[in-house]
Amino acid sequence: MNSDLHVPQIISELVEKRNATIVFLQRSDLTCDKKFGELYLVLTRSEILIINNENISKKIELADVMELRSEELVGGGRLIAVTEQGIEHLLYYSNNLVPQFADTVFFVNEYLQNRCTSIPWIKNDSMCSKCLSPLPERGGNCPRCVPHLKILKRIIALASPHRTRVLFLIAVTALGVLFQVLPPFITKKIVDDVITKGNYGRLGFYISAMILSGLLYLILRFVNIQLSSFISAQIVKDLRSRLHAAIQYMKMTFFTRREPGEMVSRVMYDAGELQNFLVDGLPFLLVNTVTFFAVGIILFKIDWQLTLFVLIPVPLLIFGSGWYWKKLHPLFLREGSVIGHLHSVLNESLQGLKIIKSCSQERHRIGIFDNINDKLTTLKIKSQRYSGLFNELVFWIMSFGVSLVWYFSVKKITGKNPDLTLGDLLAFIGYIWLFYGPLQWFTVVLNWMTQAFAGAERIFEVIDSVPENNNCKETVVISGMRGEIEFRNVHFSYEQGKEVIKGVSFKIRPGEMVGLVGRSGSGKSTLINLITRFYDPDSGEILIDGIPLKKLSLEQLRKNIGIVMQEPFLFNGTIAENIAYGTESVEFGEIIKAAKAAYAHNFIIGKQDGYDTLVGDSGENLSGGEKQRIAIARAIIHNPPVLILDEATSSVDAITEKQIQHAIETLTVNRTTIAIAHRLSTLRNADRLIVLSDGMIAEVGSHDELLEKNGIYAELVNSYSAINDLQSVMWGG
Structure with missing residues (x-):
């Protein structure tokens, strides 16, 4: 044990x-x-x-x-x-x-099965060990227990490339505080020196000093704003770039639990909230922290006894801020999640507008959006309610401190031996508001900080996630991949507890064409995902040319595999750019040759701009069959030793399918090919067929051999034959 x-x-x-x-x-x-x-x-x-x-x-x-x-x-x-x-x-x-x-x-x-050689230590990593809350993903970070000081340090660390400007900003901030605290001192001088003693000749000097200090403070604040705006914009730009780069290298398992709108929200909304804090909140925090301590020292110097009364409300403000943080932080975390969901629903509503209209589901779709929008509104109202309550409470507490000062200062400025002058008292009152001011508006900064930190946590969650394993310590480089593929007792599940590949083992010889057959959900596309290492198996091993996939760099592996997905994706560019995508230094003649091989050339030159035709977002300007043939041309120009066709002819008519089949027959010569097709007739020429059922291999053999067995494959052929015959008649095949 x-x-x-x-x-x-x-x-x-x-x-x-x-x-x-x-x-x-x-x-x-x-x-x-x-x-x-x-x-x-x-x-x-x-x-x-x-x-x-x-x-x-x-x-x-x-x-x-x-x-x-x-x-x-x-x-x-x-x-x-x-x-x-x-x-x-x-x-x-x-x-x-x-x-x-x-x-x-x-x-x-x-x-x-007597296959186990060691007893596993199963970790309870689905719960936070500190607060016992469920983790967003197994082994991930708990958003409630992230040390906020650490988050602040990481945010500040992003400014390291701009050290010179940051140091200049700190110097400007310090000078700004100096000129900010001068007016109450000048007020004291005017009251005591001019009004009380009658030295009216000095009034012009004091007034000039007050105007000049205000003007210099204004100039320094302008410089401060310019610097902080530049630094914050650069930080957020770098952060967005790092976030986008992290998403590109993220494991596919990361996205199985997240909606696309959530990722868009993190890149745009969360980064925007962080920029708001860096532009408005952080400079305010910096300026007023320095002001707070500088004014505190001045208050003690004027009268330490009155200063103690000023400090009485401070603990209430500090503990109140802690309460405020605990109340708002979970709300902002939930608010960010709801905004991400709202983005996803809006994205679906725009992309699926034709389907929504054709099914007369406008009201239903509006109801879905309004339901999520109502949740967001409820969270906003709740957060604003807490914010407003705390702001009013803070103002009352500060007024209480000022009242104490007035009550006890009367005796100090009256009588035969007053401890304070009237100027001292007025300066003291002025400094109280400079002292309390940061605390009063600290709730606003806390609001910015809370939202920014909640967004930063979501951003850092992505950046800190474990990326795809590009290289191992013993990376092997294959020169001239032959295309031999072997599965050894492979098990895989997209979600823990729901195994979709169950002990699959087979071997594909170099240059062999193998068809994967089975009902929907039997695991065909999952095997393709494992070969390309979009996912790694839970156990077992996959080898290419006798080398485990994990010992090959991802770049080397994927450059040697061409794949045409069931749902082709085209980028918003020209047809030529999409055909050449992923292949360096391609001549235009090669693009035309690949398009002809994929039977795409004729429809391309039939368009007004030919190969320079813009395909639109996700290829929206092309039909399904046209997009499929562009994807096939992309795989042809790639010229890989291993070719994967995942329903490559699913979106074309019978005549086009025959043309593409001729192209594929030429393309698959001396090339390892794995093909998935619901139209089983397209797999007649495969060297072998592997029939999958419930994530396991049920049958293996050629088309004729499997028909003779009269098993699952024969049943599938009989089921599809009537439909295929009907489609051939309808499409003129």
Whole structure:
């Protein structure tokens, strides 16, 4: 048993009484009657035990178990054992433990097949260890527990390329504070020296000094704004670039749980919120922090006793700010998520406008948008309510401090031996508002900071996410890839607990054409995703030319694989640019040659601008068949040793399909080709067909061999033949 596994004493005693050894155990958070509590699955060398309330509630001999499975339920899941006698329900668990039981199922099944060489240590990394909140992704950072000082340091660190300007900004800020605190001192001089003592000759000097200090303060603030605007714009520009670059190298698993609108929101909205803070909030914070301490020193110098009364409200303001932060921070995090969702819905509404209109779903779509918009409005109202309440509370607290100063200062300026002059008192009152001013508006800065930090956390979450593994320590370079592909007992799941590829093994010889066949959801496209390393298998190994994929750099691997996806994507550029995309130094003649091979040349030259025709966003100016042929031409010009066709002829008519098939026959000579097609007739010339069912290989053979077996493939051929015949008649085939 793994020494890292903690076994409760009662569990250990129950197993020892049976003269058994614990191989593995996993705790569930639901009891047999589906209530929250503790329940244990214990695997020994001969049986599986379910232990509940210090009793063994169920036991199954390992010899009777064929496999373990996890089933998804509302709010959780269920673990079942498949035996020769039927299905045995073992236990239930909540959504918090779905990843752990996915690992448990995999390990126990491996153990049943005598394939397991070591006991895994299953980490509880779906929950935050500090606040116990569910993590946005397994092993990720908890947005509630990110140290905000660390976030601030990271934001400030982004300004390191602009050190000179930052230092100049700090110097300008310090000088600005100096000229800001001069007017109350000049006021004291006017009252005590001119009004009280009658030195009217000095009035012009003091007035000039006051005007000059105000003018210099204005100039310095203008310079401050110019510098802070430039620095913040550069920081956000760099951050957006880093964020976009991080997205390009992100694992595909990162996007399976996120909507495109959420990513757009992070790049644009969250970065914009951060820029607002850097332009307005951070300079204000810097200026007023210096002012706060400078004025505090001046207040103590004028009268330390009155200053103590000024400080009485400060703890209330500080603790109040903490309360304000705790209330608003979760709201802004949720607000950012809702805005991302709103962007996704708006994007869908625009892209799917024709479908919405054709199905008369305008009202339904409006209802979906309004529902999310209402949630955003509710969050906005709640945050503004907290903000307004705190602002008014802060003003009252400050007024209370000023009232105390007036009450106790009267005795100090009256009487036979006054401690203060009238000028001192007026200067003191002036400095109080300079002292309280930063605290009063600190709530506004806190608002900016909270929103900026919430956005920064979402941005840094993407930047800090583990990118695709481009290289390993033992990267192998292949010169002249032959195209031999081998799967060895590959298991894969897009989501923990939902395995879609289950122990697949096969080998494709160099230059061989293999067709992948199966019903929708059988795992065909997933195998393509694994070959191109859009995803990595959970276990098992994939090799090209006898070398594990993980030992090849992603760039080398993907440059040697040409792929035509089921839904072709074209970039907003010309037809020629899209054909040449991903291939360096392409002659125009090569582009034409590839287009002719893909039977795209005739429709291209039929357009007014020919190869310079703009395809529009996602190729919206072209038909589905035209986009598909452009994608095929792109793969042809790529000229890779491995070619993948994922429903490459799905969007063309029967006549065009025959033309493309002739092109593909020429293209696949001496080239390893993997093809997926619902029209099974297009795979007749494949050297082999691999039939998939429920993520496993069901049949392998040629077209004729599989028909003779009269199995799944024969059933699929019979199902599709009538439809294909009808399509051929309709399309003139």
